[in-house]
Amino acid sequence: MMGPVEKHLHYAIRNDGAIHLTLIDPEKVTPSSASRLASKAEEFKTAAIMVGGSTSTNTSHLDNIVKAIKRSVQIPVILFPNNVTGISKYADAIWFMSLLNSVDPYFLIGAQVLGAPMIKKYKLETLPLGYIIVGEGGTAGIVGRAVPIPYTKPELVAVHALAAQYFGMRFVYLEAGSGASQPVPKLLIKTVKRVIEIPLIVGGGIRTCHQAEAAVTSGADIVVTGNIIEETGAKEGFREVVTTVRDNGLV
Numbered sequence: 139m140m141g142p143v144e145k146h147l148h149y150a151i152r153n154d155g156a157i158h159l160t161l162i163d164p165e166k167v168t169p170s171s172a173s174r175l176a177s178k179a180e181e182f183k184t185a186a187i188m189v190g191g192s193t194s195t196n197t198s199h200l201d202n203i204v205k206a207i208k209r210s211v212q213i214p215v216i217l218f219p220n221n222v223t224g225i226s227k228y229a230d231a232i233w234f235m236s237l238l239n240s241v242d243p244y245f246l247i248g249a250q251v252l253g254a255p256m257i258k259k260y261k262l263e264t265l266p267l268g269y270i271i272v273g274e275g276g277t278a279g280i281v282g283r284a285v286p287i288p289y290t291k292p293e294l295v296a297v298h299a300l301a302a303q304y305f306g307m308r309f310v311y312l313e314a315g316s317g318a319s320q321p322v323p324k325l326l327i328k329t330v331k332r333v334i335e336i337p338l339i340v341g342g343g344i345r346t347c348h349q350a351e352a353a354v355t356s357g358a359d360i361v362v363t364g365n366i367i368e369e370t371g372a373k374e375g376f377r378e379v380v381t382t383v384r385d386n387g388l389v
């Protein structure tokens with residue numbers, strides 16, 4: 139059942155200890171800037187490109203972004219959808235995700251039911267993911283009608299993650315919200331890591347090497363960054379964060 143993209147992620151985690159994924163928000167880029175950012179990210183050894191954003195709804199623009207990225211990189215392109223409009227036939231795979239702490243059934247199962255036939259038709263590889271919004275939660279928390287779990291309740295996040303694993307989801311994502319003023323804290327990551335066996339993804343508000351290192355040394359298998367690639371113009375600060383994730387994975 140494991141497809142090539144999932145195998146690639148597992149292989150990279152085994153090799154490097156921890157990996158970095160670059161998130162590109164279609165609303166913030168043009169096809170040519172997306173292609174330039176993705177090439178830089180690949181050069182710096184990010185393991186895959188994720189494409190998605192909490193408020194993006196234009197599928198034809200998404201298609202153009204994904205096509206442009208696909209033309210410029212060899213690493214997989216994985217959709218990170220906020221809704222059914224976040225599905226593009228040009229990607230390699232899709233996080234088939236359920237927002238586990240949403241109060242709206244649409245984000246738990248509704249959008250997934252509507253999107254499933256399209257995913258089948260496009261033959262996209264599905265990566266089953268339990269998505270948990272913590273801390274401030276940001277735009278993703280508001281759009282997804284989540285009740286973000288406070289950083290002070292790590293054990294509550296851990297049982298959500300455990301439930302995801304028992305459902306057969308193959309990844310868990312702790313999301314602080316894009317641009318969060320404080321990324322997911324170490325204790326929270328450690329508490330979740332202790333109870334699950336599936337790969338743990340952490341993202342939201344990670345901007346510095348110190349924050350990337352804290353996530354990895356606490357147990358994140360995958361660190362996602364979005365904003366910093368645009369903020370740094372995919373230059374030194376971004377490269378250092380990507381390198382820090384891989385370097386600390388092997389420690």
Ligand code: 1GP
Nearest residue numbers: 316317341342343364365
């Ligand atoms: C958001 O976790 C990601 O879904 C990335 O967040 O943009 O803050 O890096 P940033």
